[in-house]
Amino acid sequence: MKISFIIPFHNEEKNCQPMLKKVLEFAQKQKFSYEIIPVDDRSTDKTKIILRDFASHNKHIKPLYRKDDKEEKGNTMGKALLEGTMKAENPIIIWTMGDLADDTKTYLDIIEKINSGFDIVFGSRYMPGGSRGNLDLLKAFLSSWGTRMAQFFFGVPVHDITNAFRGFRKEIITHLELKSTGFSISPEFAIKAHLAGFKLGEVPTVYINRVEGVSSFKLFKMTKNYLKLYLDLFWQFNILQKSAYQ
Numbered sequence: 001m002k003i004s005f006i007i008p009f010h011n012e013e014k015n016c017q018p019m020l021k022k023v024l025e026f027a028q029k030q031k032f033s034y035e036i037i038p039v040d041d042r043s044t045d046k047t048k049i050i051l052r053d054f055a056s057h058n059k060h061i062k063p064l065y066r067k068d069d070k071e072e073k074g075n076t077m078g079k080a081l082l083e084g085t086m087k088a089e090n091p092i093i094i095w096t097m098g099d100l101a102d103d104t105k106t107y108l109d110i111i112e113k114i115n116s117g118f119d120i121v122f123g124s125r126y127m128p129g130g131s132r133g134n135l136d137l138l139k140a141f142l143s144s145w146g147t148r149m150a151q152f153f154f155g156v157p158v159h160d161i162t163n164a165f166r167g168f169r170k171e172i173i174t175h176l177e178l179k180s181t182g183f184s185i186s187p188e189f190a191i192k193a194h195l196a197g198f199k200l201g202e203v204p205t206v207y208i209n210r211v212e213g214v215s216s217f218k219l220f221k222m223t224k225n226y227l228k229l230y231l232d233l234f235w236q237f238n239i240l241q242k243s244a245y246q
């Protein structure tokens with residue numbers, strides 16, 4: 001089994017080391033062939049130094065330090081995840097967050113489900129058995145509604161597509177034209193994969209709210225970006241495609 005873990009980091013000096021240790025421990029225990037690709041953007045704290053140090057002692061850790069592009073001022077987690085995925089050498093990819101939000105126990109369930117024939121498998125907080133843990137109520141409400149809207153408008157068959165935590169066959173991403181640069185990458189990837197006919201699955205996970213570090217999440221901007229994404233996709237796939245066949 002060959003797995004690539006992609007982990008986005010932005011100013012996570014307190015979480016970076018425990019996160020890498022957590023993934024390393026899991027991968028070594030399972031005896032996978034694995035690589036870990038931390039992707040850093042514009043960190044101004046010690047994140048980069050910690051990543052460099054880890055990488056110099058472990059050949060499985062292959063960090064990417066994204067260039068400080070002048071146009072890239074805001075959140076670029078989407079670009080980071082996509083670039084990390086493109087660099088990955090293994091056929092199964094896991095996106096897992098650098099602030100320790102994802103339960104390690106879920107990794108194995110995701111991998112098993114992919115091996116049973118699913119193309120993309122989500123760590124789901126909102127399916128039976130999953131939990132939003134200590135995530136605050138407003139964020140939980142918005143993130144669950146983000147998926148409900150995608151279920152309603154696009155027939156997405158899973159319960160949590162706003163969580164970036166997921167695993168997938170690397171090959172599928174080469175068939176999708178993903179444009180989101182920030183957090184919207186999570187629903188965009190899910191909706192486009194579904195509309196392209198890929199098989200979506202989910203496994204329950206328990207979300208762990210960050211204890212250390214500062215959130216990059218901006219509620220108003222995020223809500224606006226999600227709504228814009230859904231409108232664009234709805235227009236593209238329901239209106240334009242239907243009219244093409246009339």
Ligand SMILES: Nc1nc2c(ncn2[C@@H]2O[C@H](COP(=O)(O)OP(=O)(O)OP(=O)(O)O)[C@@H](O)[C@H]2O)c(=O)[nH]1
Nearest residue numbers: 008009010041075076077080097098099215216217
């Ligand atoms: N490479 C990269 N990583 C980012 C960027 N913004 C956030 N991240 C990382 O992406 C992950 C998710 O971002 P968070 O800030 O935790 O966003 P969130 O989970 O919605 O919010 P909280 O957990 O409540 O803080 C974390 O590991 C961040 O360090 C970015 O612009 N580039």
Ligand SMILES: [Mg+2]
Nearest residue numbers: 097099101210
């Ligand atoms: Mg987080």
